Amino acid sequence: MVARMHDSASPRKGRTGRPRSAETDQAILCATRAALVDLGWGRLTMSDVAARAGVAKTTLYRRWANKNELVVDAVAVLFDELELPDRGSLRSDIEGVVLQFGALLARPETKTALMAVVAESTTDEALRERIRSAIVDRQKRLVLLGRSRAQTRGELAPDTAGEEGERAATRNMDLIFDVIAGAIVHRTLVSGEPVDAAWGRDFTALFLTGLAGLGTQD
Numbered sequence: 001m002v003a004r005m006h007d008s009a010s011p012r013k014g015r016t017g018r019p020r021s022a023e024t025d026q027a028i029l030c031a032t033r034a035a036l037v038d039l040g041w042g043r044l045t046m047s048d049v050a051a052r053a054g055v056a057k058t059t060l061y062r063r064w065a066n067k068n069e070l071v072v073d074a075v076a077v078l079f080d081e082l083e084l085p086d087r088g089s090l091r092s093d094i095e096g097v098v099l100q101f102g103a104l105l106a107r108p109e110t111k112t113a114l115m116a117v118v119a120e121s122t123t124d125e126a127l128r129e130r131i132r133s134a135i136v137d138r139q140k141r142l143v144l145l146g147r148s149r150a151q152t153r154g155e156l157a158p159d160t161a162g163e164e165g166e167r168a169a170t171r172n173m174d175l176i177f178d179v180i181a182g183a184i185v186h187r188t189l190v191s192g193e194p195v196d197a198a199w200g201r202d203f204t205a206l207f208l209t210g211l212a213g214l215g216t217q218d
Contacts, residue, residue, distance in 0.1 A: 024053075024055060024059065025063065027053045027054065027055070028049060028050075028053045028055065028059075028060060028063070028070070029070075029073060029074040029077055030053075030074075031049050031052035031053035032044075032049050032070055032071060032074040032113075033074050033075075033078075033109040033110075033112075033113050034052060034109065035048050035049055035052055036071065036074075036109070036112045036113050036116055037108050037109055037112045040112075040116070041071075041116040041117075041119070041120060044067060044071075045067070046060050046061070046066075046067060046070070049070065068117070068120065068124065068126075068127045068130065069130065071113060071116065071117050072117055072127070072130050072131055072134050072135070073134065074113055075110070075113045075114055075117060075135060076134040076135050076138065078104060078107075078109070078110050078113075079104070079135050079138070079139050080138070081104065082097065082100055082101060082104065082139060082142060083097075083100070084096070084097050084142050084145050084146055084149075086149060089153070089155070090146065090149075090150040090153070090155045090156070090208070091204055091205075091208060093146050093149065093150075094146070094180070094204045094207065094208070095197075095200045095201060095204045097142055097146070097180075098180065098184060098195060098200040098203060098204065099195060099196075099197065099200050101180075101181070101184045101195070102184055102187070102188055102194070102195020102196075102199075102200070103195070105184065105185065105188040105189060105195075106188060106194070106195070111188070111189060114189070115189060117131060118131070136177070136181075139177070139181070140173055140174070140177050142177075143173045143176050143177050143180075144173060147169075147172075147173070147176075179207065180207070183203060187199070
């Protein structure tokens with residue numbers, strides 16, 4: 001799983017020919033997100049993206065086989081902006097990434113693109129798997145880093161050695177990611193409420209200490 005988290009989002013690995021232009025890729029992905037905001041999933045076409053990006057449609061198809069792949073990659077690069085700066089404690093680290101994640105989902109381009117691909121994936125298993133590998137698995141890097149950092153500080157116990165310990169660590173990583181990401185996605189995209197400093201502080205208290213921890217917050 002760790003290896004998958006660091007794979008590129010690009011679906012066109014292994015192709016020969018001229019090297020890909022990072023500037024062209026960026027222009028295409030930006031155009032894709034802008035088109036989604038303006039047109040929505042149903043009206044978005046590869047031709048429209050090509051026109052907005054100022055490239056030939058064949059340039060898109062050399063990089064992405066279809067609209068689904070293109071839109072997922074356009075979302076994935078936004079989530080790659082998330083970082084986990086060392087703020088001195090596990091609590092502060094979690095609060096920091098929660099606020100980053102909330103701010104990212106509040107952006108119209110992120111919100112529109114993510115909701116579109118998730119809705120479409122309910123009837124498209126291949127798209128669902130692509131979301132999982134290009135976005136979800138890649139962002140579990142934040143959980144790995146946060147747990148490792150907290151273990152180094154002595155805030156969390158080290159992982160148990162052996163295969164069983166490795167399996168337990170993977171289960172824990174998945175659960176931690178699901179709880180944090182699920183809460184933020186629900187807060188921003190379903191409830192339509194902001195992820196502000198107060199909410200981030202209360203959520204972190206609940207996550208780390210349970211219901212009893214909420215009563216200790218200012």
